[in-house]
Amino acid sequence: MTTxxxxxxxxxxxxxxxxxxxxxxxxxxxxxPDGIALIPFRQLRPIHVSAALFWIISGATAGxxxxxxxxxxxxxxSILYTGFLVLWIxxxxxxxxxxxxxxxxxxxxxxxxxxxxIPLLFAWLLLMADYFRAWLKRTPDPPLYVxxxxxxxxxxxITFIEQNLYQIPWFRDNYLRExxxxxxxxxSMVGAWNQxxxxxxxxxxxxxxxxxxxxxxxxxxxxxxxxxxxxxxxxGHHIYNVPTAGWIRHVAYGxxxxxxxxxxxxxxxxxxxxxxxxxxxxxITYRFLLASEFxxxxxxxxxxxMSIPAINRYTHGTHITVAHAMGTTIGINTMILLASxxxxxxxxxxxxxxRRWIKIGRRITTVSLLVFWFALIAAGLLKGYxxxxxxxxxxxxxxxxxxxxxxxxxxxxxxVLLGLGIVVWAYFNRLLQPSS
Amino acid sequence: xxxxxxxxxIAFAGYTALVYTNGDAGRMEPATAQVRAGMDTWQQQxxxxxxxxxxxxxxxxxxxxxxxxxAGEERMRAFMRYGSGxxxxxxxxxxxxxxxxxxxxxxxxxxxxxxxxxxxxxSGTYLIKPTTP
Ligand code: HEM
Ligand code: HEM
Numbered sequence: 001m002t003t004x005x006x007x008x009x010x011x012x013x014x015x016x017x018x019x020x021x022x023x024x025x026x027x028x029x030x031x032x033p034d035g036i037a038l039i040p041f042r043q044l045r046p047i048h049v050s051a052a053l054f055w056i057i058s059g060a061t062a063g064x065x066x067x068x069x070x071x072x073x074x075x076x077x078s079i080l081y082t083g084f085l086v087l088w089i090x091x092x093x094x095x096x097x098x099x100x101x102x103x104x105x106x107x108x109x110x111x112x113x114x115x116x117x118i119p120l121l122f123a124w125l126l127l128m129a130d131y132f133r134a135w136l137k138r139t140p141d142p143p144l145y146v147x148x149x150x151x152x153x154x155x156x157x158i159t160f161i162e163q164n165l166y167q168i169p170w171f172r173d174n175y176l177r178e179x180x181x182x183x184x185x186x187x188s189m190v191g192a193w194n195q196x197x198x199x200x201x202x203x204x205x206x207x208x209x210x211x212x213x214x215x216x217x218x219x220x221x222x223x224x225x226x227x228x229x230x231x232x233x234x235x236g237h238h239i240y241n242v243p244t245a246g247w248i249r250h251v252a253y254g255x256x257x258x259x260x261x262x263x264x265x266x267x268x269x270x271x272x273x274x275x276x277x278x279x280x281x282x283x284i285t286y287r288f289l290l291a292s293e294f295x296x297x298x299x300x301x302x303x304x305x306m307s308i309p310a311i312n313r314y315t316h317g318t319h320i321t322v323a324h325a326m327g328t329t330i331g332i333n334t335m336i337l338l339a340s341x342x343x344x345x346x347x348x349x350x351x352x353x354x355r356r357w358i359k360i361g362r363r364i365t366t367v368s369l370l371v372f373w374f375a376l377i378a379a380g381l382l383k384g385y386x387x388x389x390x391x392x393x394x395x396x397x398x399x400x401x402x403x404x405x406x407x408x409x410x411x412x413x414x415x416v417l418l419g420l421g422i423v424v425w426a427y428f429n430r431l432l433q434p435s436s
Numbered sequence: 437x438x439x440x441x442x443x444x445x446i447a448f449a450g451y452t453a454l455v456y457t458n459g460d461a462g463r464m465e466p467a468t469a470q471v472r473a474g475m476d477t478w479q480q481q482x483x484x485x486x487x488x489x490x491x492x493x494x495x496x497x498x499x500x501x502x503x504x505x506x507a508g509e510e511r512m513r514a515f516m517r518y519g520s521g522x523x524x525x526x527x528x529x530x531x532x533x534x535x536x537x538x539x540x541x542x543x544x545x546x547x548x549x550x551x552x553x554x555x556x557x558x559s560g561t562y563l564i565k566p567t568t569p
Contacts (some may be wrong), residue, residue, distance in 0.1 A: 015467050016552060030496055039523060041496060044477075045485040106479025108493060124458030147437065172475065175465040176460035179490060225440055232448040242490045243547035253561050306518050310560045317499060388550070393506070395498040396522075421489035427497050 001066065001344060004085055008062040009341055010431055011089050015055035017424050018335070020417045022048040027410035028358060031403055046111035047099050052329060053109055054092050057156075059227060059337035060196040061127060064149050066344050067203050071146065072134040080130035087123035091116055094241050103171045109186060117164050128153050143206070143215035145301045148199030155192035155231065159185045173241055180244055187235025193333070200293065204285055207278065209276075223265070230255055240309045241316055249309065256307035265299050266293075285345045286360055288339035291366060295331025299324065304378070319406070320380030324396070327373045330416070338423060345430045354426065361422030368415025375409035446558060474539025477532050486523070490549050497523060501549035504541045514536060 026044035065081060068074075095112040098104070105113045131153055138146060162185035166172045171181055206215050207324045214220065236244075236252025273293070280286035302324055306315050315321065342348075347358065392398040467475070478484070484493035487500050503512060516533050519525035528536070547564070555562045 042482060042524065044484050045494060046482060072557075082512060104480055104482035106482045106484055111482055114556075116531065147441075151441075163465055171456075174464040174473070175467070176463065177456070179492070180455060180459045183492070184452075221440075228441075228444055232444065233451065238492070239490065240562060241549060241551050243463070244459050246563065248455065249564075250561055268496055275501055308560045309551075309562045310556050313556065313562075317488050317495075317549075320496065373486070380476055411522060 005062065005066050005344070006431060008058065008065070009087070009344065010428070012055055012058035012062055012337075013424050013427055013431070014340070015051045015092075016420070018173060019048055019051035019055055020420055020424075022051060024410075024413050024417050027413045029408070030411060031406060035355055043099060043102065046104065047096065048409055050092075050099070050111065054095075056197075056329060056333050056337065058088070058092075058191055059334075060152075060193050060200070061339065063200040063340035063344065064153075064196050065127070065130070065258070065336065067340075068131060068134060068146075068149060071203070072132055072138060078130050078133075080126045080133070083385075084123045084126040084130065086124065087119050091119040091123065093113060104214050107163070107166075107182065110256075111177065114164065114167060117160070120405045121157075121160060122251055124157055126256050128157065143212060144220055145199040145203040145206070145215055147224070148195045148202065151228065152195030153196075154197060155188060155195065159189035159192055163189065174243055177240055180193065180239060180376075182247065183238040184235045187238050188231055191227075191231025191234075195228075197333055197336050197340075198227075200288060200340045204289060204339055208280060208283065208286055209344075223262070224225070225256055226261065231258060232257075233306075237307045245316060253307065253309060254305070256384050259300065259304060263297075266300070268296055284355060285343045287359070287362060288342060291362060292332050293336035293340070294366075295327065295335065295352060298373070299327045302327070314384035315380060318355035318380035318382070318383040318387075319376045319402070319409075323373050323380060326376070327369075330369060330420075331373075334420070338427075339428060345427060347430060350430070354429075357426050358423055361419050361426070363419070364415055364422070365419030368412050368419055371412035372409055373417055375405055375412060379405040379409065388431050437466075438486040463546075465540065465542065468538070469535040471542045472536055473543075474535035474537070476555070477528070477536055478539055481526055489543055489551075500540060500543075501547075502543050502544050509537055509541075512540065 022044055025039065026048050029039070029041040029044050060201060095116055098112050098116070103113055104111050105116075107114075110117070135146070137148060160182065165181055165185075166178055172178045202215055206212060233255045234252050235357050236248045237256050240249055240252070264417065273290075292308070302320070305311050306320065306324060342358075347355065382405060383399070386392045386402070387396045485499075485500065486494040486496040488494065489499070489501050491499060491501075493499075513533055515523060516526065516528055516536060551562055551564065555564050557563050
C-alpha cells in the first residue's frame with residue numbers, strides 16, 4: 001500500500017469515528033432541551049451527516065483506487081491521486097471549520113457553503129483522471145466490477161454537478177423544479193456511491209472465492225442493468241408528495257418495484273450462502289460482507305414498502321426515513337467498506353488474539369444496530385399514525401410519545417458507537433504499524 | 437454490454453431534460469427578489485436541520501410547507517424572533533424575517549405537503565390535482 005493510500009484510509013476512518021461520536025451526541029441533543037447539550041443540535045446534525053457521507057465516499061474511493069491498481073497492474077503512485085487527496089482532505093476539513101462557526105449552505109446532506117463545492121469538484125476530476133488513464137489500457141472485456149467502478153465515478157460527477165445547479169436562477173426560481181432537481185441528484189448520488197461500493201464488494205468476493213465467473217455472464221449483467229436503471233429513474237420516490245407532474249411519481253414507483261426481483265433473488269440464493277458461509281467463516285473480509293448482505297435483506301424489505309406511495313404517505317418525513325438512511329449507510333455501506341479496508345490492511349494475517357476484537361466489535365454492532373433500527377421504525381410508525389391517521393396538529397403533543405421511543409434509539413446508538421469504535425480502533429492500530 | 441449501457445445513458449439524459457423542462461407540469465410562480473432572499477436566509481441559517489419542506493429535512497421541528505396558512509404570519513414571526521422551548525432564537529433582523537415569511541408563503545402556494553386520502557389511487561400511486569397558483 002502506498003503512503004497516499006494510508007493517509008486516505010486513515011482520514012476515512014477518522015470521519016467514521018467522528019460520525020459515531022457526533023451522532024451519539026446528536027441523538028441525545030435531539031431529546032434534551034436546547035442549552036443542556038454542549039453543542040446545539042443545529043450544529044451537530046450537519047457535522048454528523050457530513051462526516052457520515054464523507055466517510056462513505058472517502059472509504060469507497062480508497063478501495064476503488066487501491067484495488068484498481070492491483071487490477072490494472074499499476075506499480076507507481078500517481079501525482080493525480082495525490083492531488084485529489086490533498087484537495088479532498090483539505091476541503092473537508094474546511095467544511096467542518098465552517099460548521100464550527102455556524103456557516104451553512106443549507107442543502108440537505110451538503111450543508112456547507114456552496115463555494116466549497118468547487119474544490120471538491122476539482123478533486124473529483126483529478127481522481128477520475130487518475131482512474132480513467134489506467135482504464136484506457138484495460139482488457140477489452142472487463143469484469144463487472146470494473147464497469148461498476150467506472151459508472152460510479154462518472155455518475156458521482158454528474159449528480160454532484162446536478163446537486164449544485166440550484167445556483168442558476170432558472171432552477172431555483174421555480175420551487176417545484178428546485179425540489180425535484182435537488183432530490184433527483186441526491187437520489188441518484190446514493191446509486192453512484194453504491195456502484196463504487198458494490199463494485200468493490202464484488203471484487204472482494206471474486207478474490208475470496210477465486211471464481212471470476214461471478215463477475216461475468218449474462219445474468220450478472222442483467223441484474224446490474226436493473227440496478228443501474230434504478231439509479232437513473234427511481235429517485236422520484238423521495239418526492240411522491242410534491243405536486244410535480246404525475247409521470248415523475250409513476251415512473252419512480254414502477255422502477256422501484258422492479259427491485260422486488262432482487263429480493264426474490266436473495267431468498268433463492270440463501271441455500272448457496274449457507275455452504276459458502278461454512279467455507280469462509282473465519283475470514284474477516286467475508287464476515288463483513290455477510291453482515292452487509294443481512295442488512296441488504298432487511299433494508300430492502302423496508303425500502304420496497306416505503307417506495308409504495310400509499311405507504312410512503314405514512315412513512316415520509318418520519319424516523320422511518322432515518323431508519324432507512326442509517327440502516328443502509330451503516331448496515332450495508334459501512335460493512336462493505338470495513339471488509340474492503342480490512343482486506344487492504346491485511347487484517348486476516350493478524351494473530352487470533354487481535355482478530356477476536358474485530359469479531360466482538362462486529363457482533364456488538366449487529367445487535368445494537370438491530371435495536372437502533374427497530375426503534376427508529378417504531379418511532380416513525382408512531383409519528384405516522386399520530387400525524388397522518390389521527391391528524392394531530394399540535395406538533396409537540398404529537399411528538400411526545402415518539403420522543404420516548406427515541407430514547408431506546410439513542411441508547412442503542414451507544415452500542416453502535418462501542419461496536420464500530422472497537423473495529424475502527426483495531427484498524428487504526430494496524431494502519432500505524434510499520435509493516436502494514 | 438457497451439450498447440446497453442449507452443442506450444440506458446441516452447434514456448437517462450433524455451429523461452433528465454424532460455424533468456428539467458416539464459417536471460413542474462407548467463405550474464410555476466416565479467420567485468421574487470424577496471422570495472430569493474428568504475430562500476438564502478433559510479439556507480444560511482440551515483433551518484432544514486430541524487424543519488422539513490414537503491417532508492424533506494430534519495425531524496426536530498414541524499414541517500413548514502403549509503405553516504403560513506395554518507399558523508399565520510404573526511405566529512411565525514414570533515417563533516423566528518424569540519425561538520421556543522426547543523427552537524433557538526436565531527438573532528434574525530426584521531428584513532430577514534420578512535424575507536423568510538415571503539419565502540414560506542411562496543412555498544405554501546405550491547401545494548400541500550400532506551397528501552389527502554382521495555388522492556391515493558387503488559394501484560398505490562397518487563393522483564394529485566394541480567393547484568394552480
Ligand atoms: C453512534 C451511532 C449513531 C447515532 C447515535 C446516530 C444518530 C443520528 C441522529 C440523531 C441523526 C439525525 C436524525 C434527525 O434529524 O433527527 C442522524 C442522521 C443520519 N445519520 Fe446517524 N448516527 C449514528 C451513526 C451513523 C453512521 C455510522 C452513519 C453512516 C455511516 C450515519 C448516517 C446518518 C445519515 C445518512 C443521517 C441522515 C438521515 C436523514 O436525513 O434521513 N449515522 N444520525
Ligand atoms: C444501499 C442502498 C441505499 C442507500 C444507502 C439509501 C440511502 C437513502 C437515504 C440516505 C435516504 C434519505 C433521504 C432523506 O434524507 O430524505 C433514502 C430515502 C429513500 N430511499 Fe433509499 N437508500 C438505498 C436503497 C434504496 C432502495 C433499494 C430503495 C427502494 C427500492 C430505496 C427507497 C428509498 C425511499 C422510498 C426513500 C424516501 C423516503 C421518504 O422520504 O419518504 N432506497 N435512501
